[in-house]
Amino acid sequence: AQSVTQPDIHITVSEGASLELRCNYSYGATPYLFWYVQSPGQGLQLLLKYFSGDTLVQGIKGFEAEFKRSQSSFNLRKPSVHWSDAAEYFCAVWNQGGKLIFGQGTELSVKP
Template sequence: AQSVTQPDIHITVSEGASLELRCNYSYGATPYLFWYVQSPGQGLQLLLKYFSGDTLVQGIKGFEAEFKRSQSSFNLRKPSVHWSDAAEYFCAVSTNAGKSTFGDGTTLTVKP
């Protein structure tokens, strides 16, 4: 069965600082990996996705993620965080049909 672990429940960074959110997955086949962002009271917005090819994936809002098969990781990064990035972030692994397994999320707080 597939699973996703996000080791950090809560992260606080200063505005303008760099950010890395960790994600580890377990999946028997080639993983389809996603990062979503969720603001309070909102649905999930897709930031980026990885299927194959280049292991460094660029997404929206200046985010990127790197797939490392040897570490079963798909960490999300941003070089300079903005106050509007404060939200909850979810990593997910998906089957071909689109059925996704999500991690429990990381809450990002941005200090002014």
């Protein structure tokens, strides 16, 4: 069965530091992968997506993610974190039936 694992439940980084959030997926075919962000009290906002082609994808708010088929990973990165990036981040894979399968989420805290 398809699944998504986000190994880190909570990460704290200093403002200005770099960030990497891990995501591993289990999917038989070529996956369609997504990262969403959820700020407190808000809905899910799409940060970026990977369908095919270039394995390094750029998203909004300065985020990028790299698809590595050999590692079944789609890690999210940002070179310099801002305090406003504090939120919960969800990795998801699109299932052929049309639904998204989400990981557990990683809560990001940013310290000044």
